[in-house]
Amino acid sequence: MENNDKLIIGGREFNSRFILGSGKYSLKLIEAAVKYAGAELITLAVRRANTKDHENILDYIPKGVTLLPNTSGARNAEEAVRIARLARELGCGDFVKIEIMRDTKYLLPDNAETVKATEILAKEGFVVMPYMYPDLNTARDLVNAGAASVMPLASPIGSNKGLATRDFIQILIDEIDLPIIVDAGIGRPSQACEAMEMGAAAVMSNTALATAGDLPMMADAFRKAIEAGRQAYLSGLGRVLVRGASPSDTLTGFLHD
């Protein structure tokens, strides 16, 4: 099948709809993960530099992959803005995934602070991709604040629990005119596929791969699932009967004539 189906974020075109995380696994696996995932966008975090650590993650990320720094560690909009500016100063573009958490038990995003940070950073020319709790009002505020996409959580970060917020993500997909990227909690390829069937623009995953038995193989499985879900969405899913059945073949009934 010819692929003219591009994901467009901040004016940039992507063929892949699988956004890869780079946390919680060996830097040496990143290249294989990117390759098998087919990923063109990879998330990173910003931390105090360690002079003893001579390995730098940038040396492990293949060329041509767009970097998406996150603001993890930020507890409010002000801290997220600081981290985003530092990330941009690191010289790898102006994409940023806003992640603001006040709560360390469930790691749930603070939607109100996220809207504030989005507004500030969008005005400064960042391509802002806010991670958020799937709430339609917040999503509309994010659109008005200048977000380039909206990234609702499927279930708590790192939980691999899947689409716990399914119905609310569907509302965002139906109502928000920006790419809806399902982030956090997607644990299996089938769940990624389902999100794509629902009409999500992309899926972001980290822990599902980092905690898998064979990371590159799981990356490949996710890539296939995301492509399958996207194709299913584009082809239009068959309808569901509320009750009863419908035969798949013509009932000639000749045995009973």
Next chain:
Amino acid sequence: MVKVNGNEMDIAGMTVSELLEKEGYKPEKVAVELDLEIVPKAQYSSCILKDGSSVEVVSFVGGG
């Protein structure tokens, strides 16, 4: 004293460049914040650290 990534250091009067070299940071792989303001790379050799200042030196790590 100057606070660098949370640690007090006796380096007042040094430039940002000198600090990075002394501590073994690669200038092209880090970003520097001085008292909450980003220091552009072009100013590393002219920006002098004052007593009581706070410096953050950050880089990218893996993350989701």
